[in-house]
Amino acid sequence: MYFCFSMTSNYEPILQNVEKHIPLSEADKVFFCSLLQERRYQKKEYLLREGNICHQLAFITSGCVKSYLLDRKGNEHILTIAIADWWVADYQSLVFDTPSELFIEAVEPTTALLLTKEKRNMLFARIPPFEQYFRILTERAFAVSQQRITDILSLPAAERYEQFLRRYHRIAGSFSQQQIASFIGVTPAFFSRMLKSKRPS
Amino acid sequence: MYFCFSMTSNYEPILQNVEKHIPLSEADKVFFCSLLQERRYQKKEYLLREGNICHQLAFITSGCVKSYLLDRKGNEHILTIAIADWWVADYQSLVFDTPSELFIEAVEPTTALLLTKEKRNMLFARIPPFEQYFRILTERAFAVSQQRITDILSLPAAERYEQFLRRYHRIAGSFSQQQIASFIGVTPAFFSRMLKSKRPS
DNA sequence: AATGCCACTTGACCTGGATCAAGTGGCGGA
């Protein structure tokens, strides 16, 4: 069965991810995968642009993606970083059907599996345990998001950087200093000085 | 049926809230309500203290609650504000079973319906549509949380205050200036000056 | 070897907001 073989080779990571939380029959897997659309993005290509309504979630199978907004001075502020095995979307736009204020952009060549909101609803209707899967994922994402708020409110920049290193050390190498500075919420110039003061060798 | 009457009078708000999202049979309602525990809190009483593990969610039926952390200088930073018809918990602690860094405290006399994590799991097992209910609520909470991060990263204090007024104008009156200052992430002293400069009457 | 670009650094200066301490003013309790 060629179809089946090629399916599992592309979809294995996402199926493993789902099966960490809920059991799936073979028929469930086939149906689920039939709703997904694979898409490749070059470095700097957009998954979503400001002003558009986000109507899909993307599961990253390889590569790396950032979501960010531009303030009125044109400065970039990174909201999230997503790597393989993570879902990414603008939930603000997805949930409330409002135009997005975010750009979602590939930081390196990336492949993603896209699931539109409509198809996700079909999925929920046909295989209710996916409600649980997305509930669990969203609860975790929410918890992390809350932690990020308390970090920003209560920690100085240097300690926010330490938190970043603790949580993202595996992928810190894929990001330029400018990107990291933007994520922890400081300017590249200040971040550079901060690093220098940390290593007085 | 006394039991039934007193039940619906206390539980009506939460049932209405749930039924906005999923349909419930009478038996579902009785089972759901049997898992809830009503509790009253005086002003300044704690629903959760730093260092404890958060093992329950609270649905506010009246009053008002804040969650906050104290940084190492002892400054209070408000993470969330919750009023009637909102769920509140420390998700960080609830989801990952780690000791909480937050205090959750009644801002005024408050009544809440408590649902422990274990009982919520029983609820999911017995009435799967509650998975959907909590998925939807968590997605919204997550979206709002993401918006809060972008506000903090990209807006100056005065505009964060305007956002606060837009989103919480109904309850802004229940909060002292100090509380609002803490929520938008500035000191009371700076907040006071900010207000003065805004009304040059 | 020269060019150009890009990430990073560095210096000089600026500013939003913090800090600390001393008011003010209202209101509830004895």
Added chain:
DNA sequence: TCCGCCACTTGATCCAGGTCAAGTGGCATT
């Protein structure tokens, strides 16, 4: 009526981090 408390204000000073502009130093292209 006086007292004490609490929320808020205000002044003086400080500092984390921003801004802007001029380097430096790799590395890829020609």
